[in-house]
Amino acid sequence: xxxxxxxIRTAAMSASAQLSVSNVxxxxxxxxxxxxxxxxxxxxxxxxxxxxxxxxxxNTFVSIIGPSxxxxxxxxxxxxxxxxxxxxxxxxxxxxxxxxxxDRGVIFQNYALMPWMTVLDNILFAIExxxxxxxxxxxxxxxxxxxxxxxxxxxxxRHPHELSGGMxxxxxxxxxxxxxxxxxxxxxxxxxxxxxxxxxxxxxVERIWEQQRKTVILITHSIExxxxxxxxxxxxxxxxxARIARILDVPFSRPRxxxxxxxxxxxxxxxxxxxxxLSQETRAVEESRIRRKxxxxx
Amino acid sequence: MSNTVMxxxxxxxxxFTLNTNQKAFLLFLLILGVVLLFWEAGARLGWFSQxxxxxxxxxxxxxxxxxxxxxxxxxxxxxxxxxxxTSLRRxxxxxxxxxxxxxxxxxxxxxSEVAARAVDPFIQILKPVSPLAWLxxxxxxxxxSESTAxxxxxxxxxxxxxxxxxxxxSHVDQSYLDVTRTLGAxxxxxxxxxxxxxxxxxxxxxxxxxxxIAWLVIVAAEILVGGSGIGYFVWNEWNNLKIxxxxxxxxxxxxVGLLLDRLFGLLQAWVAFGQxx
Numbered sequence: 001x002x003x004x005x006x007x008i009r010t011a012a013m014s015a016s017a018q019l020s021v022s023n024v025x026x027x028x029x030x031x032x033x034x035x036x037x038x039x040x041x042x043x044x045x046x047x048x049x050x051x052x053x054x055x056x057x058x059n060t061f062v063s064i065i066g067p068s069x070x071x072x073x074x075x076x077x078x079x080x081x082x083x084x085x086x087x088x089x090x091x092x093x094x095x096x097x098x099x100x101x102x103d104r105g106v107i108f109q110n111y112a113l114m115p116w117m118t119v120l121d122n123i124l125f126a127i128e129x130x131x132x133x134x135x136x137x138x139x140x141x142x143x144x145x146x147x148x149x150x151x152x153x154x155x156x157x158r159h160p161h162e163l164s165g166g167m168x169x170x171x172x173x174x175x176x177x178x179x180x181x182x183x184x185x186x187x188x189x190x191x192x193x194x195x196x197x198x199x200x201x202x203x204x205v206e207r208i209w210e211q212q213r214k215t216v217i218l219i220t221h222s223i224e225x226x227x228x229x230x231x232x233x234x235x236x237x238x239x240x241x242a243r244i245a246r247i248l249d250v251p252f253s254r255p256r257x258x259x260x261x262x263x264x265x266x267x268x269x270x271x272x273x274x275x276x277x278l279s280q281e282t283r284a285v286e287e288s289r290i291r292r293k294x295x296x297x298x
Numbered sequence: 299m300s301n302t303v304m305x306x307x308x309x310x311x312x313x314f315t316l317n318t319n320q321k322a323f324l325l326f327l328l329i330l331g332v333v334l335l336f337w338e339a340g341a342r343l344g345w346f347s348q349x350x351x352x353x354x355x356x357x358x359x360x361x362x363x364x365x366x367x368x369x370x371x372x373x374x375x376x377x378x379x380x381x382x383x384t385s386l387r388r389x390x391x392x393x394x395x396x397x398x399x400x401x402x403x404x405x406x407x408x409x410s411e412v413a414a415r416a417v418d419p420f421i422q423i424l425k426p427v428s429p430l431a432w433l434x435x436x437x438x439x440x441x442x443s444e445s446t447a448x449x450x451x452x453x454x455x456x457x458x459x460x461x462x463x464x465x466x467x468s469h470v471d472q473s474y475l476d477v478t479r480t481l482g483a484x485x486x487x488x489x490x491x492x493x494x495x496x497x498x499x500x501x502x503x504x505x506x507x508x509x510x511i512a513w514l515v516i517v518a519a520e521i522l523v524g525g526s527g528i529g530y531f532v533w534n535e536w537n538n539l540k541i542x543x544x545x546x547x548x549x550x551x552x553x554v555g556l557l558l559d560r561l562f563g564l565l566q567a568w569v570a571f572g573q574x575x
Contacts, residue, residue: 100476100479100482102482105480108476110473112471112473112474112476114477114495114496115571116498117495125491126481129478129482159572160571161573
């Protein structure tokens with residue numbers, strides 16, 4: 001089992017890393033001013049992430065998995081630049097980021113499509129915003145190419161409310177890819193979909209990834225999803241002060257197929273290890289919640 | 299739905315089944331009939347004051363007014379069509395002025411929390427004031443009855459649109475804003491392509507309330523300011539003791555108000571794109 005696990009990496013910058021997360025912590029400061037205390041509304045500081053270090057090589061598919069509330073999405077938002085870390089830095093190609101940018105394409109759990117724009121307009125809006133100097137015909141060609149890539153030809157002129165959840169997320173994927181980002185960030189992209197649609201879209205993402213091989217960071221709570229898609233799986237501990245527990249290498253050959261995935265060597269060992277980790281962490285989370293509830297009622 | 303079930307399970311198919319709409323329509327006709335009968339009987343048997351015309355006489359007059367909408371025999375004798383056009387022109391002009399103030403100001407205070415809090419006391423105090431209280435002030439300021447009517451309509455139109463625009467702009471779904479931030483959109487592009495379309499259903503719903511109130515107010519304003527329009531007509535016919543004309547005007551004012559509301563309802567559906575308010 002240890003052959004597939006690697007130790008937590010230190011902050012030492014590796015020259016080949018495309019994305020480096022160094023000593024990132026995130027604390028939400030509570031209210032402790034005299035007024036909040038006087039009105040009994042004072043809250044404690046909450047440290048969501050504590051000293052996260054992560055190096056991601058180019059063209060790798062990395063999944064981040066952990067118990068609910070462990071700060072996975074917080075970490076992704078920090079990498080996306082939508083949220084600022086309290087300490088530490090995130091660097092892309094050696095340059096620290098400050099804020100969001102089109103070098104990172106984000107796919108949101110709730111799709112975040114503009115309801116007043118058609119499928120085509122949603123994608124064109126992204127392309128126009130990022131590359132305003134492209135000619136109109138070139139923009140159209142890029143948009144159409146990505147609509148074809150996600151299999152939405154024929155639905156270009158529909159509005160999001162006329163699409164199913166799976167189709168909406170395909171638009172989300174097309175929009176994120178159309179701006180040609182260096183890194184694709186996916187925040188539980190299939191979390192709101194039913195199981196069959198989720199499986200279908202996972203297969204689509206696997207197919208698209210084989211074509212493009214972009215660096216991807218995927219937040220998920222599905223072990224199967226992580227094993228099907230990832231080169232590396234980052235397992236996080238429970239919050240508060242969530243850390244990286246360990247990073248697993250997934251050495252399966254590609255292209256991968258859902259039906260035959262469990263025949264890959266080490267599949268069962270990896271799956272068992274992830275299940276053990278997640279069930280331990282989840283149990284601890286639940287127990288601490290029960291204790292906290294009991295304490296607040298006492 | 300229940301009809302088909304009954305067809306399947308019952309011994310014999312029922313011959314007459316009415317759906318909810320049909321039942322409601324029959325009940326509507328029944329209520330209308332009872333009201334008209336009561337009115338007709340009351341007028342003939344002298345239950346009301348002598349001024350009150352009978353239902354049949356009123357309907358005859360009503361029909362006369364709507365079948366001759368565009369005659370013009372001088373300032374105090376015009377067809378109902380001209381009267382309505384005069385009033386509608388005033389309402390739409392005043393409404394346009396009010397909206398031209400309310401929408402930009404609403405966007406501004408929707409974007410800036412500081413501006414919103416600074417302007418809020420003015421809104422809270424002025425909003426509950428009856429529009430007619432502005433009339434004398436308008437006359438004093440503008441010394442012109444036509445401008446005063448527009449002024450009152452404009453003031454009336456401001457508040458619902460202003461409040462709704464502010465709400466719509468400040469409550470844009472955070473995920474839309476996250477998308478534009480990750481794309482690196484400029485502030486202007488974010489405003490014009492994301493914030494305004496996202497707020498559009500709220501803005502239109504504010505406009506819909508505003509036009510409704512403006513139409514309520516125009517009648518009162520025209521009664522007080524005088525000169526022309528459907529409100530002036532109501533007052534003029536009261537001076538002539540022509541109750542039939544007043545009832546005709548009431549019905550027509552109601553129908554026009556309904557149409558204006560429906561028009562903005564359509565506009566609302568047109569900008570909503572499946573979003574629920």
